[in-house]
Amino acid sequence: MPEFALTGPKRATAPMIDAFHTAAVGTRDEIARALQERGRSSAAGRLLDAVLAQYDGDVDAAIRQLRSLVASGGAEGSFAADVLAPILMMRSGHESEIAALAETLGSNGWPASAAVFRAHIAAHEGASPDARAHVERATRLLETEEDAVIRFRLEQRLARVAFYLHDYDSAMQLALRSAAGASRLAAWRAAAAGYSILYNIHADVTGDVAEADHYAGLARIAASRSDDASFLHAALVAEFELAVQSADEPRIAVLRREIRRRLLPPQYAEHFALVFSEALLTSLTDQRAFMSVLQVLRDAGDRSRGERALCTALIGVAHAAEFDDAAARSEIREAIRILGRPRSSEPAFEKRYRRLARVAAAVTCLLVGDNVRAGRTLRTAEMAAGSGEEHLVQVARSGAIASAPRWQRAFAKLFAGAFAARRAAEPPVQLTAAELDVLRLLAAGYGAKRIARESGRSVNTVYNHTRSILAKFDAERTAEAVMIARRIGMLT
Numbered sequence: 001m002p003e004f005a006l007t008g009p010k011r012a013t014a015p016m017i018d019a020f021h022t023a024a025v026g027t028r029d030e031i032a033r034a035l036q037e038r039g040r041s042s043a044a045g046r047l048l049d050a051v052l053a054q055y056d057g058d059v060d061a062a063i064r065q066l067r068s069l070v071a072s073g074g075a076e077g078s079f080a081a082d083v084l085a086p087i088l089m090m091r092s093g094h095e096s097e098i099a100a101l102a103e104t105l106g107s108n109g110w111p112a113s114a115a116v117f118r119a120h121i122a123a124h125e126g127a128s129p130d131a132r133a134h135v136e137r138a139t140r141l142l143e144t145e146e147d148a149v150i151r152f153r154l155e156q157r158l159a160r161v162a163f164y165l166h167d168y169d170s171a172m173q174l175a176l177r178s179a180a181g182a183s184r185l186a187a188w189r190a191a192a193a194g195y196s197i198l199y200n201i202h203a204d205v206t207g208d209v210a211e212a213d214h215y216a217g218l219a220r221i222a223a224s225r226s227d228d229a230s231f232l233h234a235a236l237v238a239e240f241e242l243a244v245q246s247a248d249e250p251r252i253a254v255l256r257r258e259i260r261r262r263l264l265p266p267q268y269a270e271h272f273a274l275v276f277s278e279a280l281l282t283s284l285t286d287q288r289a290f291m292s293v294l295q296v297l298r299d300a301g302d303r304s305r306g307e308r309a310l311c312t313a314l315i316g317v318a319h320a321a322e323f324d325d326a327a328a329r330s331e332i333r334e335a336i337r338i339l340g341r342p343r344s345s346e347p348a349f350e351k352r353y354r355r356l357a358r359v360a361a362a363v364t365c366l367l368v369g370d371n372v373r374a375g376r377t378l379r380t381a382e383m384a385a386g387s388g389e390e391h392l393v394q395v396a397r398s399g400a401i402a403s404a405p406r407w408q409r410a411f412a413k414l415f416a417g418a419f420a421a422r423r424a425a426e427p428p429v430q431l432t433a434a435e436l437d438v439l440r441l442l443a444a445g446y447g448a449k450r451i452a453r454e455s456g457r458s459v460n461t462v463y464n465h466t467r468s469i470l471a472k473f474d475a476e477r478t479a480e481a482v483m484i485a486r487r488i489g490m491l492t
Helices: 014-025 028-038 043-055 059-071 074-089 095-106 111-124 128-143 148-164 168-184 188-206 209-226 229-245 249-262 272-283 287-299 305-321 325-339 348-367 371-378 391-398 406-424 433-443 448-455 459-473 478-487
Strands: none
Touching: 014 028, 014 043, 014 074, 014 148, 028 043, 043 059, 043 074, 043 229, 059 074, 074 095, 074 111, 074 148, 095 111, 111 128, 111 148, 128 148, 148 168, 148 188, 168 188, 168 209, 188 209, 188 229, 188 348, 209 229, 209 406, 229 249, 229 272, 229 406, 272 287, 272 305, 272 406, 287 305, 305 325, 305 348, 305 406, 325 348, 348 371, 348 391, 348 406, 391 406, 391 478, 433 448, 433 459, 433 478, 448 459, 459 478
16 A cells, blocks of 8 residues: 555544545455454544445445544544545535535645535535635645645545536546546546546536546446445446447447346435436337336436426326327426426536426427427527537437437437327328429429429429428428438338
């Protein structure tokens, strides 16, 4: 184990300082050996025992043990506070406890850590100027920090705060530095945490699935090297979510087997991303089961507004696909009510779920014939600031799944299936001979003037036929009408 010079809490005992570094840098086996040496009843042993529980995926047990150690007070308890606060940062509803932990750290020689956690709280509350002021203080203190462990831990936490402040360039730089610093010390668990931040940025913000997949893979490798079941499970869930959303069937099968083999603990087995991904897979074969899973998922007590709205809007899509228009309209109204007004402090994943909920609500509106509400649902500043999710509507109506961005293909499949179900029960499209002639020329790529020359009609007549074709196919553009016509066999 490398030697470190802890420059913060001077009053702590040497065993506690050693335990802190072992917990940050050691593998599971090294932590277990250190625990055996210290004994479970000592403060150092209790810290190691909590981190060992976290390694094994029992995060709730780790939190209980760390809370007990913090409550014992003094410099020894401040080490537990520094370990506990970032765990709570990953869960909603613990801001008051994090604030108390920041006070504990600030009064026991951890000013940089205290500033970072205060920045997190301010960012969560939407107080960006206060958050940036705390970040500036933590950054100044980081420049003089000599302890390599504290350095990469602070960089990682600052990366998370930058992520919450939507300063994604800074978040990526800090996460990369943190992961690199942790890797140099063979602190693979910390490296996995840094890679997970980079995964979240690309999965929820840039939409770059290849990069998201790359960092999810690095997180899994680093977690495996440290024998950390907690981060390993989280990385597997991340990779599975990406595979499902990309409709990558071979990879879905491999990851599904691995997840089932490992018997994930409840906090991962019941994680929204995992259960939701399983629901998306179910939607392709069993609409009733799909709705049941979404209802259970939506009604869980700890769901965000975006998660609940997305589940609700997708239930609406399923109802519309089964021609239960009254139920579909009810779900649309509920989804829009849940969405309410966006908040600037919402994390990136929440914004993505909100945009997808709006798309699902718009699809449901179109399925039941409410085109006006569909357009209004998509014409918002929230959608304009997104990653082009609104194009999913056109993709789904045309059935051109392969043209959807990789991470949107599962949604495109789901929505396209709903449109197809409605069309299958409708009378076949009836075109006049003239309209069919114009449609064939449109399919050949001809413009209105050339079609007029080729068919001996006026340009105005061609425009009239084209408008009639679009109306009969319920399409917005000629390319969409041509795709639908090809799919139902009207064009070869």
